[in-house]
Amino acid sequence: MMTSRAAEIWACHVILLLFLTLRGEALRISGMEVPRVVVSGSSVQLVCNYEYNREREDPLYSVKWYRNVNQFYEYIPKRVPQVRVYPLPNLNVDERGSTQATVLLKGVTRASSGTFRCEVMGDKPLFETDDKAKNMTVVDIPTWGPELTGVIHKGMGGVGGMGGGGRGEQATREEITQGSRVRPGDVMSVRCLLGHSDPQAVVTWLVNSRPPPPPHTHLRVLTNSDEENGQRIQISELEAVVTEAWFVRGALSLTCHARVSTVYHSNATVTLLHADHPKPAGFGCYFSRCCSCCDVAAVVVVVVVVVVVMNEGHKRGSLFTPVY
DSSP states (O other): OOOOHHHHHHHHHHEEEHHHHHHTSSSSSEEEEEOSSSEEOOOOOEEEEEEEOTTTTOOOEEEEEEEEEEEEEEEEEHHHEEEEEOTTBBBEEEEOOOOEEEEEEOOOOGGGOOEEEEEEOOTTOOOEEEEEEEEEEEEEEOOOOOEEEEEETTOOOOOTTTSSSTTTHHEEEEETTTTTTOOTOOEEEEEEEEEEOSOOOEEEEEEETTTOOOGGEEEEEEEOOEEETEEEEEEEEEEEEEOOOOOBTEEEEEEEEEETTTTEEEEEEEEEEESOOOTTTTTTHHHOHHHHHHHHHHHHHHHHHHHHHHHHHHHHTTSOOOOO
């Protein structure tokens, strides 16, 4: 049981600490930086800054870091050595890269995720204390993909099961490649494949940069459920009936967009041509995303033609007849 003398001392400390807090002179955390989402394998810098009234002597006794409830880092300026690391599973602290205000984590993994808390404590007699916490999630992103593969069922005119049976066996099938020709009523059966991720990728299908109309499409997601060549893969399948409205100047683009949290975005696109339309002007450039290359080629052709004509003119004596 606390004696009256001890109670008086404790009450004085509380009153003084409250007084300093109300005047803004107490030790407190002024800023904390913990990334919300990071990619596994990367390095992460945790930042914890504190402030106090500069008219006072620096009251700092220690800076401590915790993941969830477990301490893994401690900085005490008056101790030698000042830095001490407490081992935790799946947390690799770079001591040389860590200071009073920062902690450097190397090679974080999915299991490194958690709530990270910084605590600053003042020296005696008040032992002022402040802390802040933020969550950090480490994600595994795909190492390859997305990739598009699939077939066009010519003249099917309806949506059935993916890859299979009945009318699909009797229909003309053509593998989808860049520049494949299709007609309204044809059915595209397309797969978007990409490597494993955790959490799983969110896959969005787009026709000419817009979601395909639901009445004409059937979507099936087999994320993380298949294995190919011993690798875990993610698959999203789209089966869609081609409509006339999808074509813009005789072409349509089909895009698979994959996203993992806020740190991974990637697309795969295939451009298909209307079978009853001529090849769109400049299609080669659009296809290769190298219009400048095509423009340069055109200029080179013109220059070559001019040079040939001039050479022919020189052989005949003169290219131009003077006008007097």
